[in-house]
Amino acid sequence: MLTDYRSTIYHCLKCGACKQAFDIYMPICPSGMKYGFDSHYAIGRISLARAIIDGEINLDTALMHRVYTCTHCGACDEQCHNAVGVDPLRVIQELKYEAVDKGLIPPEVRDYLKNMNVYGNPYMLPAEDRGKWALNLDIKSFANQEYLFYVGDMGSYDALGQQIARSVAKALEAAGISFGILGDKEVTDGNDINLVGEKGLYEYFATANINLFKELSIKKIITLSPHAYNAFKNDYPAWGGDFEVQHYSQILAQAISNKKLKVKGIEKVKVTFHDPCFLGRHNKEYDAPRQILKAIPGVELVEMERSRNNALCCGGGGGNFFTDMLGSGTKSPSRIRVHEAIDTGAKIIATTCPKCFNMLDDAIKAENAEDQITIKDLSQFLL
Amino acid sequence: METKHLNELRENIFKCMGCGICRGVWERKDEAMCPVWATCLGFEDSTPRGRVTVAQDILDGVIDYSMPLAESLYRCTDCACCATTCDAMDPATGKPIVDVPKIVVASRMDIVENSLVPPPVRNYLKAVYVNGNPYKLPQEDRGKWAKGTEIPVFSGQDYLFYVGDVGSYDERGQKMARSVATLLIRLGVSLGILGNNELSDGNDVRVVGEFGLFQHLAESNISTFKDAGVRKIISLDPHSYNAFKNHYPQFGANFEVFHYTQILDDIIRDSKLFKAKGNNIKLTYHDPCYLGRHNGLYEPPRNILNKIPGLELIEMDRNKKSAFCCGGGGGNFFTDMIGGETNSPNRIRLREALDTGAHILAVACPLCAKMFEDAIKAENLEARLLIKDISEIVQEAIQG
Amino acid sequence: MTESSRNNHPLYSEIRSIVGPEHVTVDEFSRRAYTRAPFFSMGAGGRGKTPGIAVRPGSTEEIAEIVKLANKSRIPIVPRGGGGSVSPFPPLYIGGDDNILLDTQRLNRINIDTEHMTVTAECGVILSALAETVRKKGFQVHTVDVPIHMDSVGGVLSGFVGGGEPSDMATSGTMNNYLLGLKVVLPTGEIIQTGGGPGTNIHQEKFLHRDAGGPDMTGMFIGDGGAFGIKTEATFNIFPQPSIYLPGITDMGGDENMWKAFDELVKTAPYPYTRLLSFREGNGPWYFVHVIRAHSQEEADAKKKILQDICRKNGGKAATVGDQIMQIAGMFSARRLGQQTLPVGSTMTYFGEALVPKPRSLEYLKELNALLDETVGDLDIYKRVDFVVPYLRATTITGILLYFGKGTTRDEASQRMAKTAVKRMEELFTKYGGWTETHQGTSFAHTASAWSPTYKSFMQTIKKTLDPNDILMPGLWRI
């Protein structure tokens, strides 16, 4: 219930710290940057929430655009939490829950949820195809190996996602890590379902996953997507899903540091790293990916001004990758991000999330910047 | 209208930059102040700079002398503050290129020639012309001040002791004259007086612009002195001193002229006369304009006072070159054209003296003495401050 | 207007009843005494307008009364302070034959509050009086340098844009920065007081700070040439008198070295100097005259070291303080000015003195010198001195000081200059975004001509709002 967050809402100082990152003083809110009005920043969303619980307005479809353009990237939280001690994200999340309960969600979100409901994936593809990415690669299905390698919807269905999934799998093998996959048995992790506010469906998938993992007596999980990592790590325990979860970048970083994984050098190149929100801000993993890059001979790591806890979201979070409420256009975060990357002088953007990969890849094309910069997943550096 | 006297100064008058420094600089130890400016008693035309402006206008024929202008001109006390503050000094003469006091006297001479003299001044001049003194008192009374003293009439002594109008007729002046004379005699100075044969020195007559009368007085005095065989003169009054020293020679005078403080200074320089006093009396000294700025005699009076045990001389902020005029100069002692009631120069100066914490205000000029006595009454300060002439102080010190 | 009609000036009796007979006059010689200002004949020639009546009010209230009278009869008022404007100041031009000249010399009271470090002075107070009174209490007030003995508080605050240049403007900016509040008689005769103190705050008898919390109305009346109101009282911050003033002179050689050092000094934080003045005679070497201000010997030494290091690094050599140099160094003191020029029967003037953006000062100076040679270079000039004085960090006062030979009278020089040079001089510094120093006097005509149309109309609206009957300094800035 939104009213449960009354005090959080009332504690908003209206100071606008959520608009701009401290220390570097750059705009940080993807939806805010795109739409400008305060209503698209945390400060405005909380004002709206307050107006609702104060009974001045009702939560109705008119508000949906302001709510669902949020990519749940957590930048506002990062500022506000440390400055004033308020967590706007929780309030926005709650607004989404209520929107779903009241059946107010906008069509884009409804379609996304419908697909998840019907197909179990946003691509409206049959579940049997889930394993396809691994065809003609000898990757074992999970049978008591040490780890489960969980690829999720994108890794399973999205063309680029599949590439990344494969290259990660290769890397893991190269590192001599024993793992297996679930193939077509795999179920969506539901992270984004939750973020668009469909608690029930999320719980359904979550429990489904937990039961599956348990009956296959899975203890340790490696995820391809930071989103899945986030779901398993932070939400599943609530339903009794206690697994040792790691993102592949963490595993590979370890493997490299204890010499399990040999890294061959590449031609000298400047690389900048884009922190995925759900690996970085939401789970505070900033170093593992950078360790990997630093370990690669020939790679010169250059940072963008907005990096680590101040990283600018690619715009694909909070379900936006599928619903695209945020919309495209020159002011879309991914395109701004690409330019920021180019300004560092880097020739390659490295990332470690299939969503970010996708968003930025599109942005590069949209900006016709292919000849200036390309995007690579971490794992692709290792092959 | 007649402007010949002013015209003689034409060149310099038009050199004035009009910076206004001549008005004096407020509240500065090292700076004199024009009494008119300081007391805000006149419009710009009554300040030194304004007087130059007016002079320029007259010479340009834009304006004429007039009675009100005369009144403005006679407000000047000829204290020469402006002449010391002006920076444009002629390296040759050491005098300012634009000499305002000179300009004022010149204008006044024109005023007289154009017979635009304001009543108070006219009365003053008339009195001197008719009675030989501003007090309209008979010539026979001139000697009265010396009655009952052993002060001899001049008959070949070393010095002629010249007392002047104020010393002869004014009560305060007479007191001072007696004290100076008796003191000098007591100290073995051989001097005599002219008594009823004395004539006005005419200093202030000259300053108010009646040059003819001044010349007459000067020439009569000179012949009287010569006939009596006078060679050296001690004057009681700095005004007389100024006239004898600076303005008589042009009529063939060649006397040695002293102010009595110079003589005293000389005598007691190494005397053992004084009885040491226990209690320390604070006292301050006011420089008369005609002794100080006009003739540069700042030290003799101070030497004397410093010599006297039991006295502590405290200087006022504005002293010596920057001493603030008592308002009695330039004929104002008799004409009081400057006026000013509570704000009059003598009262301002008195308060300044009081601020030093002194109990005695020492003077060396009968006019100053009178001006301050009046001020004391006006301010009801009889209890707090005594006006004493230097000779009076010395007398007491000797008697112990 | 005939002499007789002057004698019955329409307002004579009413004004007389306000201020008393001895403080009002219609005598021509008296009125004309107000038509001259120092160096007046420079650039202008002749005298200013003769007022119809001169009055010396003794209090703010009296002034308010007079202003009300003026409004009734629509007769313009020209306020006057110390009469020290070193140039033809607007009052000399303003208004008609009936002008009321308001001589403020009787407003000369000073009130110091050492506990709260403020001084309140009436507008007629001569600045040296203010400075000295404050100094005697162990404090220091920022007043102007050159005309300190001539100008009054009111005159400087009205006549100088920014309220006048303190002797250490190089580091402490204009007098305006230390002004807490003003008591002003508005052109309507209403008395107001600005600043965060009495007059804006019903609960406050003390001046606390400049900001009344609302708009800063004080600044509105500074440098207004007296057109927006008659200032009758001003309250300033005062500061503890520093125990040490350490003057020095450094020979900086040629342009390049001088500028390197100059630039570095001006950018140094904190300022090692309190005053800095850079000048050269003819094509001789540049000299720095610098004054260090400190509260302890150690501080003075530390500052001196920094200053010397910067000078030395750029080839500076300590110079002996010769008369010649001191004389030039004293060119900003009007007193020395007299000493230098009058006795030798010569005359001097500033050529193209202007506030220009610091970075382009030398560039401006070069062009100015060229202009000088081209226009009045053939006048008998026996000495010319280039000078550059920093004004905080962004601006300098730059110009040339000219000494004319015996032969040249001031009028001759100024008329030649007015004819051939002045116009092009203005074009030149305007090109550099500069203006003829902060003095309303020399630049009041130029001032208005430089305004953008919007600015002009803005000033007009202000003037109309404050002075519906155009009573105060009508025609100032020709708006």
Place this chain on the structure above:
Amino acid sequence: MKKDKNKIKQLLVSIVGQENISGEIPDLIPYIRDSYSTMMGRNIPLPDFVVMPETVDEVQKIVLLANDYLIPIYPRSIGVNIAGSALPYKEGGIVLDLKRMNKILEINEDTMTATIQPGVTWGQLRKEANKKKLDIIPIGGPYQTSPVGNHLLTNITPYSSKYHCDRAMTLKVILPNGKILRTGSWASEHGGDANPYFRYAYGPDITGMFRGSLGNFGIIVEMVERLRPVAPVEKEIVFGFKELGPCLKALQAIERLEFTRTCQVYNNILSAHLCLAPHRIKEPGEREKLLAKLPPYQLGIGLGGTEEMVALFEKITAEEAGKRGGYSVPVELELESVAKGASRAIMHMYAPLSGFAAIIGCLPITHVAEINDIVKEAVKKYDVRDPLTGEPQEHELIVIPYDRSSTVYVEQEILYDPAADRATLEPVMQCLRECYAKIVVQYGASHTIPNKTLMKMLVPSYGELLVNFKKMVDPNGIMLPGGPYSLE
């Protein structure tokens, strides 16, 4: 004008484009709420539109439009809404959100100035300035505020202002009548653009007229802001004091030596909050632990200069402080960042629950101890509790010298939980009112931010002058009608 609403919208769209104007309630609501309005429980009416212009030209067109249709305009620079200054008090106005005008047009190393737009924040400006060895002369507040916004409010700064005078040099303003006014040396028609770097030129100081005008006189679209050179060594030092009195005396004495860069006094409660991030304060015992080692009062001083100069200054300040019982304390990281010019840390003063009743006033330093006691007593009298622990509350105190006169800016915060019910808040409000009544009436402390309290204190003749000016500049009453500082 309601009926024209669509027409007006069309016109606005034609000026700024579809995506930069909105009349939808959800977009408007955020602009009618800020700490002030929510604390005071004020209901602010809805504006008709929020518009986000990007260029001077657009702003000008909007103002002209507003004049044609007599629509109130409520400009706001970047939108730190704490003091109720940027709220649209009259129904049906235009909120002019200037956050898109966020360009730094020039940073001039030679004149040491920056030319900025209203949407530029202190932080943004500092970041750019630092690249050129320059720094801002900021206000005491957080850096996500904007210099232009602050110029329109007041000019409090912990920076000793004697050598930092006139932070705002010149302005480019859109007057309420739509004309573009340039002030200072910028006013020159032909030379202005060559030299917009000097405040006093060509007549009265018009730049000052806009300081503290809260936008009543026009919209500042460009401002030339003075920057300061960064000294080779810059250092923050802190002295601890047992008593407030001596601490203030030390501040006065040290300020009068004229070499400090920044200077401020705060009590242990404030510094504890500044040092602790809000979530850390919430951990039981954390604040107490810190309070135990913090001195009751602290004097923070910023020095600058060469190594030896700073050493010397440090020695002198230590002596002056020592004379008055001050002892040096290690500078906590956060405190240092505050001393350097507060940013995120200063936000902590509103923590833990961001409910704060601020008692602000400028008054002689000699009275600070007394008004500190007044607030103490009031807090006791109304039994205002600590929002976290429920214990009796001790309030926050910060003192900033105002120039080198003995006047200081004093801010005292009483913290509360905004989420608490009105009944719990009432005593806080009463306490606040009583404190203000006392320090305003007894000590004539003047508020620095234009507001209702200030208007109540205005002497009629002066108030009238302001109103006349308002009428003059804004005949149609376009700019911020109905606000706490409206000059109608």
